[in-house]
Amino acid sequence: MKLRVAFPYDKPASHYEPTRIHLGPEYIFLENIYSPLVELSNANGQPIGGVAEKFQWDENTNEYFLHIRKGLKTIDGYEITAFDAEFSLKRLLVNSSNTHGNFRDIICPDSKLETIESPCDGIEVKDKYTLVLRPGEKKPFLTHILTAIDFAVIPKTSVDPKTLKIVDYRNTSGPYYVDSSSDDGKILLKVNPNHYHYSDELPQEVEFIPSGIGDHKSSIDLYKEGEVDHITTIDKLNPEKVIGLSKEVDDASLHTTMDIRTFAVFFTERGMKEFSQDERLAYGKKIKEALSSYFLSRPGYQDRKQFLPPFGDGQLSEEQKEAIEKKIKNTTFEVKNGKFKLALLRVGSIDNYQKLLEQSLPGIEVFESNKIPALTNYDSLEKMPHAFIGGPDITFNEDISLITYSVNAGVFGMTKAERQRWIAKYMSIIDKSVRLDMLQELHFKSLMEGVIFPLASSPYIALLRKPWKSNLPQIFANNPIWTITKN
Numbered sequence: 001m002k003l004r005v006a007f008p009y010d011k012p013a014s015h016y017e018p019t020r021i022h023l024g025p026e027y028i029f030l031e032n033i034y035s036p037l038v039e040l041s042n043a044n045g046q047p048i049g050g051v052a053e054k055f056q057w058d059e060n061t062n063e064y065f066l067h068i069r070k071g072l073k074t075i076d077g078y079e080i081t082a083f084d085a086e087f088s089l090k091r092l093l094v095n096s097s098n099t100h101g102n103f104r105d106i107i108c109p110d111s112k113l114e115t116i117e118s119p120c121d122g123i124e125v126k127d128k129y130t131l132v133l134r135p136g137e138k139k140p141f142l143t144h145i146l147t148a149i150d151f152a153v154i155p156k157t158s159v160d161p162k163t164l165k166i167v168d169y170r171n172t173s174g175p176y177y178v179d180s181s182s183d184d185g186k187i188l189l190k191v192n193p194n195h196y197h198y199s200d201e202l203p204q205e206v207e208f209i210p211s212g213i214g215d216h217k218s219s220i221d222l223y224k225e226g227e228v229d230h231i232t233t234i235d236k237l238n239p240e241k242v243i244g245l246s247k248e249v250d251d252a253s254l255h256t257t258m259d260i261r262t263f264a265v266f267f268t269e270r271g272m273k274e275f276s277q278d279e280r281l282a283y284g285k286k287i288k289e290a291l292s293s294y295f296l297s298r299p300g301y302q303d304r305k306q307f308l309p310p311f312g313d314g315q316l317s318e319e320q321k322e323a324i325e326k327k328i329k330n331t332t333f334e335v336k337n338g339k340f341k342l343a344l345l346r347v348g349s350i351d352n353y354q355k356l357l358e359q360s361l362p363g364i365e366v367f368e369s370n371k372i373p374a375l376t377n378y379d380s381l382e383k384m385p386h387a388f389i390g391g392p393d394i395t396f397n398e399d400i401s402l403i404t405y406s407v408n409a410g411v412f413g414m415t416k417a418e419r420q421r422w423i424a425k426y427m428s429i430i431d432k433s434v435r436l437d438m439l440q441e442l443h444f445k446s447l448m449e450g451v452i453f454p455l456a457s458s459p460y461i462a463l464l465r466k467p468w469k470s471n472l473p474q475i476f477a478n479n480p481i482w483t484i485t486k487n
Helices: 024-033 082-095 103-107 219-224 239-248 269-274 277-295 318-329 354-360 400-408 416-428 432-448
Strands: 002-007 038-040 047-049 052-058 063-068 123-127 130-133 176-181 187-191 205-210 252-256 261-267 340-345 364-369 387-390 452-458 461-465
Touching (some): 002 219, 024 176, 024 187, 047 052, 063 082, 082 123, 082 130, 239 252, 239 461, 261 277, 277 318, 277 354, 318 432, 432 452
Parallel strands (some): 002 205, 340 364, 340 387
Antiparallel strands (some): 038 047, 052 063, 063 130, 123 130, 176 187, 252 461, 261 387, 261 452
């Protein structure tokens, strides 16, 4: 049984690297070929066994024990053990570039690992199937950090020992492995019967077919022409396009998550430097006015006045909401015609936005981009956009991986050093209520200062051709293909 997937990337398998995840498609691809030590339940978001079948704290020593599943093997029969888990975590520390969670500050705060052989007192292999982490004190959210695919277990034999580059995408720790890959991004995955998620009902082969990028057909065209069976949650298309397609055809089932995606204007380092607080608020207000007719006249969207979901952790108090509304209402700055560089980051076709924005803000430069400004090296600040419109997944249950990713990606502003200090302080706080107060304050400050200007919200949406059946999670944007089945 082969599932053909429209995928909004045109990169070969060798492009994907767990310690360098910037955008959703990278995460989705990697979560299907690698497994982390701990996973989150698709049903309720609670931690469950991954590569580590069991995990628990020793209350006396504050050590964290991870018990690796026995018999977990790659497709070629290599058994994954605690030594592979140790290697993967130390590799992440050496590469020092991951975006979900600041692991080094928890496990090796006083040392920088230069090589895999460098000592780290916070990581020890107790025996072949037992890994021990020693953060010094109990860190309740360590479990959640380890669920991010940044912390995927990579078999030691699949990595070049000198460069630490992944050289073998066949022997992986996930439900699938790479059987073939072309330079234009067409990738064939096959199921690994040795994996704990395996069943006869899930797709035995998965073909990733590039869509909507370069000369490649859109996912809608590919679906209509019978060339793909699945449009993922992280497709380039906006929700209303996929909803519309589901109504046009008879053989499709629609999957929707909770309302966890927020479309917003995010001001970059350049925008923070060149525009005052009042100017940013005025620009945000003008952009929202221009695009409201687009967002709110289409299915799947709702108005959103805060960035974090109003039903989750970090949401604003009534007093804070009133303060922000008053601040925006009282902004008297008149937006002048002139240079304003605005990037559209994976929020659908530029045709949906450009004319409306140019009519409202003459002189604005609008362009599509696949680069997160805070994670991109520019030759000069002038090459950076002033702001970008994005629609990132964000926490509603204090998902530390998503919080730290959003901070690292510059969503809340701050310089790189300030972002690192904020994350370090946040992760040092044991009391959850105190952490959430800190998150709420950052959320409030970013809205008051015009760093973030929310536009609208929507669920993540996916489409699946019957008789394939979706069991994709409703509380995450993830797209674990092993949850798709055919009876």
